[in-house]
Amino acid sequence: MSELDDQARGFLERARGVHAPSTDDAARVRGALMARVAADPGLLPASGRSGGRLGWGKPLVMFGAGTSLGFALGLYVAGAFTRDAPPVDVAVISAPTNTAVSAPAPVIVEPSSAPLVDDAVVEPSAAGSAGSGSATTPSDLRGSTQPQRKSNGVTPRATGVNRGRAALNGRDVQAPNGSDLKTRSGSDLKAPSGSDLKTELDGLRRAQELLHEGDAAWAIARLDELDHQGASSALLEERLATRAMAECVLGDTQRAALAALAARFPKSPHLARVHATCAAREHGTAQ
């Protein structure tokens, strides 16, 4: 069989890498694909259906239930998009639904058309002080007339530069170095028990409700509570995204959670949306 000569071989080598997709391509297609799957539940096997050789019905060692759920929630998130919609126009973070509660609706924060929080509630000066590192509680932010949130006795912690350095499962989650990085499919995700997962789902959902209602500091407090409880980390990506969003709402310029999200989940579909929301927030604050 004839072989390619050196000239032709060199040409092929040069052309080989050109068709590789960019990170943006990967995130965009992933989001759109999730939306399609979410729009057609019949695509995924029903319970008990025997799978093919792909292992649909087999337990996975590498990818625990946490990853599965993360993807499931990712699909749910992507369901807010249509195939033809621009990928980054609305900030959406998955909202784990509790079917005991009425309609399952994701937390949707409009970065450009609507303020992330009620400006009458969080004054620019308050947001500014949050970024300066001073300890500010939600009651400080909202004023003394605001009713206190019921949060299982949890008090939101300081909203300054230290806030973003949330300890997740007892570890600081600031951007790790390269060798520490693992994607969502990495094996560092803790396989949750049923109760752990429910705790995490409920906690994340509550944090997102708080964020949606404009109580970003309380949302962070709820996430902190989850961290301290040592709940499962199946939804770590969504927790980081929610925290990152809350940091932007509070005007935290350090954005430690966003850095942690980017470091641990570099292909996360949430990244672009959080970036867009933070940028819109910055733009709004600057005006």
Added chain:
Amino acid sequence: VPALPFRDAGTQTAEPATARAGADFERLYTEHFEFVWRTLRRLGVQPPGLDDAVQDVFIVLLKREAEFHGRSSHRTWLYGIASNVAHAYRRKQKRAGETAPLDDEPALSPSPLERASDAQAARVLERFLASLDDAKRDVFILVELEQLSAPEIAEALGVKLNTVYSRLRAARQAFTAMIQKNYPEQP
């Protein structure tokens, strides 16, 4: 907002079997997304339709997973799906006039190979691949660009090993001829 596909009504946690399905699907997507993307690109699907074509491949994978029996690798199985999807997209793009046939593009001005940019090389490669028939293109892509073995390709395509070799030989000869024509060696 569509209902969460992995969640059964009345439950609060993801249903285990479907959650596993999601994990499996995500694993395959993560492992093979780049392969599917560049394969479709090499098979002539142009960027306006490339996103949708990639999605279509993985949707087909979801629908037909039960038909995968492990006789070939996931990669070659996905290549077969991508090939069919690309064929449909090429026809669609041609009907819509979205793209001129690659072999109708103006030829690059001959220049020393060393000075040809990667992008130029890619365009020439696209034109070359478009000029091949499906059988030779499949073998050339899988061997020369994806570095799969001939036996693996024979299994995936359902042809004899000698057929793979003969197609590869013909494709290589055509490629060499094209290079020599467009980039003659400097004296």
